[in-house]
Amino acid sequence: MTGRAEGLSCTGRRAGYVVAVFPLGQVARHGERFARPPGCGINQENQSRGFMGNLHVTMTDIDGVKHEFPDVEEGVSLMELGRSRGVAGIMGDCGGGCACATCHVYVAADWWNEVGEPDDVEFAMLDMVADVMKDTSRLGCQIKMNGNLDGLEVTVAPASGY
Amino acid sequence: MATSTQLGASEDRISERRELTAEEQALLDSGSLADTAIQAQPNAFYRAMRHGDPIHYDERLGSWLVTRHEDIAQIQSDPVTFSVKHGYSEQQARGMREEFQAYLQEHGGGYFPDAIMSDPPYHTRIRKLMEQAFTAHRVKELEPRITEVVRGVIADVVARGDGQCDAAKDIAIPLTIRVIVEQLGLDQGMEEQISRWSVAVTAQIGAMQSRETMLANAAQIAELQQYLIAKMKQREANPSEDMLSDLVHAEVTNEDGGKEKLTFAEAVSLVRATLIAGNDTTATAIGNLFYVLTTRPGMAELLESVADDDRQLNRFVEEHLRAEPPVRALSRMTTREVTVNGTTIPAHAHMLLVYGSGNDDETVFPEPRKFDLTRPNLGRHVAFGGGPHRCIGLALARMEVKVAAREIARQMKNLRLAIPESTIRYTPTVATRTIESLPITFEAR
Ligand code: HEM
Ligand code: FES
Numbered sequence: 046m047t048g049r050a051e052g053l054s055c056t057g058r059r060a061g062y063v064v065a066v067f068p069l070g071q072v073a074r075h076g077e078r079f080a081r082p083p084g085c086g087i088n089q090e091n092q093s094r095g096f097m098g099n100l101h102v103t104m105t106d107i108d109g110v111k112h113e114f115p116d117v118e119e120g121v122s123l124m125e126l127g128r129s130r131g132v133a134g135i136m137g138d139c140g141g142g143c144a145c146a147t148c149h150v151y152v153a154a155d156w157w158n159e160v161g162e163p164d165d166v167e168f169a170m171l172d173m174v175a176d177v178m179k180d181t182s183r184l185g186c187q188i189k190m191n192g193n194l195d196g197l198e199v200t201v202a203p204a205s206g207y
Numbered sequence: 208m209a210t211s212t213q214l215g216a217s218e219d220r221i222s223e224r225r226e227l228t229a230e231e232q233a234l235l236d237s238g239s240l241a242d243t244a245i246q247a248q249p250n251a252f253y254r255a256m257r258h259g260d261p262i263h264y265d266e267r268l269g270s271w272l273v274t275r276h277e278d279i280a281q282i283q284s285d286p287v288t289f290s291v292k293h294g295y296s297e298q299q300a301r302g303m304r305e306e307f308q309a310y311l312q313e314h315g316g317g318y319f320p321d322a323i324m325s326d327p328p329y330h331t332r333i334r335k336l337m338e339q340a341f342t343a344h345r346v347k348e349l350e351p352r353i354t355e356v357v358r359g360v361i362a363d364v365v366a367r368g369d370g371q372c373d374a375a376k377d378i379a380i381p382l383t384i385r386v387i388v389e390q391l392g393l394d395q396g397m398e399e400q401i402s403r404w405s406v407a408v409t410a411q412i413g414a415m416q417s418r419e420t421m422l423a424n425a426a427q428i429a430e431l432q433q434y435l436i437a438k439m440k441q442r443e444a445n446p447s448e449d450m451l452s453d454l455v456h457a458e459v460t461n462e463d464g465g466k467e468k469l470t471f472a473e474a475v476s477l478v479r480a481t482l483i484a485g486n487d488t489t490a491t492a493i494g495n496l497f498y499v500l501t502t503r504p505g506m507a508e509l510l511e512s513v514a515d516d517d518r519q520l521n522r523f524v525e526e527h528l529r530a531e532p533p534v535r536a537l538s539r540m541t542t543r544e545v546t547v548n549g550t551t552i553p554a555h556a557h558m559l560l561v562y563g564s565g566n567d568d569e570t571v572f573p574e575p576r577k578f579d580l581t582r583p584n585l586g587r588h589v590a591f592g593g594g595p596h597r598c599i600g601l602a603l604a605r606m607e608v609k610v611a612a613r614e615i616a617r618q619m620k621n622l623r624l625a626i627p628e629s630t631i632r633y634t635p636t637v638a639t640r641t642i643e644s645l646p647i648t649f650e651a652r
Contacts, residue, residue: 136284138597140338144605145597146586166343169521173586205584 100190102126104150105200107134119192123185123199124148134201141186143167146174146205148185153198157181160188160197174205221549222261222275231255239267240536240559240637241414247633249535249640250576253564262550268414268637270557271550272536274564276571276589278548282560283594286327288545289558291596294538295324297557299411303421307411310422315429316436319476322469327595332459334599336469337477340390340450343602350606356385357610361618365651371625374497374645379490379611386607387485391478392449393438404431405486406634408479412538413636435478439471454478485600491533491641492604493611498631499531499578500615501624501647506578513580514616522580524609529588530578535563535640537592563640565589619649 098118104127105111112132127135127148136147143166152160160183163171167187171178182202190197227235235255238245245252256263256274263272273279282289300307308318322333339345360382364372372378381398384405388395407427410416416424439455446452454474458466469477499506513519536559544554552558566588567575591598598604615622625646634641 136594138594139342139599139601140335142338142342142602144341144343144602147593165517166347169518170343170586172518172521173525174584176583205587 098190100192100195101197102190102194103196103198104132104135105198106132107201107203117190119190121190123150123188123190123197125186126190127185127201132201134203135185137186139186143170143184143187146170146184149174149177149202150183150185150188150199151179151202152181152183152188153200154181156194156197156199159193163187174202176206177202177204218546220281222277224260225258227255227259231259235259235263239265240270240272240561241265241267243415243633243635246535246635246637246640247631249563250567253561253567256561257564257568260550261548262552265559268559270414270538270559271552272559272561272564273547274561274568275548276565276568276587279560279562279565279589280593281547282539282558283592283596286330286595288542289539290326290542291324291330291539292326293540293542293555294557295321295412297540298414298538300416300421300425301414303416303418306418307421307425310425311429311432314426315432317432317472317475319432319472319479321480322473322476323480323599328462330595332461333473333477334595336457336459337481337599340453341600341603346602346606349603350610352389353386353606353610354614356389357382357607357614358618360385361611361614365618365649370650371646371648374647375490375494375642376644379493379497380486382493382611383486383489383607386603387482390450390603391482392442392447392451393482400430401482401486403427405483407431408483409487409638410636412638413634415635415637431479432475435475435482439474439478450481451478481600484598485604487639487641488533489600489604489607491639492528492531492608494642494645495531495533496527496608496612496615497622497645497647498624498642499527501622501645502628503578507620507622509578509580510612511616514613519580520609520613521605522585524605524612525585525588526578526580526582527608527612528590528605529566529572529582529585530576531640532563532566532588532590533639533641534590534592536561536637559637560589560592562589562592618652620652621648621650623648 098116100117100119102114102117102123103111104114110133112130114126114130117126122141124135124137124141128137138147139145163183167184170184171182234252238252240246253274256272261275261278263274265272273282296304311318323330323337325333360378364377380402384398384401385395388401404427407424408431410420410424438451442452442455446456454469454477457469457474459469461467500510510523513523539558539560541552541554541556541558545552566572569575571584571587572582591601625648631645632643634643
């Protein structure tokens with residue numbers, strides 16, 4: 046299902062909707078590294094996402110509890126997964142907007158190459174929680190599951206410090 | 208280390224109370240956030256509360272003031288016990304709500320309760336609708352256009368050639384209005400009106416209105432609503448490529464998975480919230496930037512040294528929002544009796560989360576009055592709140608402040624306050640700490 050089909054009735058007026066939501070003229074494309082859901086800017090996710098697939102994710106929460114999720118759907122972010130399953134430490138305050146760092150995870154070393162580096166926007170957010178940032182830090186909302194990530198292991202980062 | 212999930216669970220956590228000096232004790236005993244002198248210079252009052260009585264009942268306001276960072280985080284993480292819906296409606300037009308509502312029913316096309324100022328699960332659905340419009344990546348794509356707008360506003364002021372302006376009224380306010388108006392698809396050139404409307408809407412949560420000012424503000428809000436309703440009716444018939452059209456036609460997914468169109472009243476409230484929530488706040492942040500640049504030794508040089516370094520500039524903006532938070536305190540109401548940090552608060556009590564104090568909490572930010580770009584936990588500040596009600600427009604706000612900072616550094620130099628610092632007036636409100644007018648002098652670069 047595409048974001049568009051789930052989204053608002055802003056559909057069908059035009060493709061490349063980013064321009065439409067913020068009609069501020071030119072939109073600079075920053076390459077395809079930014080995995081952005083299609084559809085309109087005002088959006089909603091289907092809350093049941095993440096429960097019907099067959100991808101496997103292991104997530105260790107901030108209390109050290111290891112959660113095994115064998116049924117993750119393609120396209121679901123680690124933030125959506127953690128939040129919908131009540132994984133301690135995954136808050137997702139900004140709803141996946143890459144703007145709050147309350148979905149911060151450490152990717153297992155073996156998986157780092159497959160998961161890849163954060164882009165500039167994500168790095169800027171991680172820099173705000175530098176005290177708990179590591180070389181393998183990513184924001185969970187920016188990691189969307191796909192076949193290549195089947196078996197992924199991550200650990201939820203503790204909240205930035207006092 | 209504690210996190211908000213852990214915090215949410217414990218009602219028996221108690222922070223250390225410290226011995227207060229006689230001066231601090233006197234401030235705690237006689238001070239109130241309703242006092243305009245304290246509103247203008249609040250940090251000593253905040254500190255006295257944090258150290259002596261962290262969840263302090265302010266008798267004049269009839270509100271519990273939550274002042275420690277940890278307690279604020281705990282309360283934010285439990286939006287059901289601490290209701291925004293009830294807190295906000297209690298605060299709205301305090302003591303005069305019925306008259307306020309009746310006025311809008313009669314003159315403003317209706318009374319439209321704020322759909323976003325609600326509690327889960329309804330809030331969760333409304334919020335999902337709005338979230339994707341303001342992601343950091345979308346805002347990054349807007350950077351060139353925002354830069355164009357900001358550059359233009361500052362260039363116009365510089366081009367006047369007299370080297371003076373009101374940094375709040377000539378720059379900060381029109382700039383933020385132009386950006387949000389463009390996003391929504393409203394009309395440009397109405398800065399003055401929209402600014403008046405914003406002030407009237409935010410005054411409703413400020414707890415400082417007399418009946419007279421409430422009615423004057425209600426008249427402004429009625430005018431705002433009539434304007435929005437006309438625009439939205441237009442978009443209902445002829446959708447165009449803007450957020451206004453999206454909201455008019457928006458649908459939310461209900462618990463049973465079924466879809467339901469937003470009511471027109473909900474849509475009006477969301478357009479109003481988007482227009483207003485981001486205006487005053489962001490303008491305040493930019494006004495405060497001019498304030499620190501003109502009054503704090505070394506700040507102008509510091510800005511100049513980071514203006515072309517994206518990473519450092521991001522840190523500069525974040526530390527600025529921490530050190531000079533535009534939003535001071537926002538409302539919650541308890542839905543049951545609850546104990547937080549040793550203080551038992553009765554059911555149906557009004558509370559204010561004092562974000563301004565949370566950002567000044569030395570247990571989280573050592574030497575809080577120091578402007579320090581290298582803080583390793585910058586992102587922990589609560590200028591944007593936190594938890595499920597965390598600011599929706601935060602990425603946009605950061606970008607606007609950042610672009611403004613960069614353009615100030617590029618186009619202006621030798622910024623000076625044109626009035627004595629002691630005469631700066633702050634808007635009388637508990638909700639924000641806003642400089643109303645900031646005359647400055649400068650030289651063109
Ligand atoms: C520097 C500028 C800004 C500051 C300091 C700020 C601050 C805040 C704070 C503290 C909250 C939390 C409310 C609570 O705890 O009850 C909030 C919520 C909100 N803000 Fe902002 N804001 C800013 C800019 C913006 C902008 C630009 C927009 C929109 C374009 C916006 C839209 C909202 C909305 C809709 C909410 C309600 C969210 C909810 O209750 O779920 N804000 N903001
Ligand atoms: S949910 Fe906010 S950054 Fe990931």
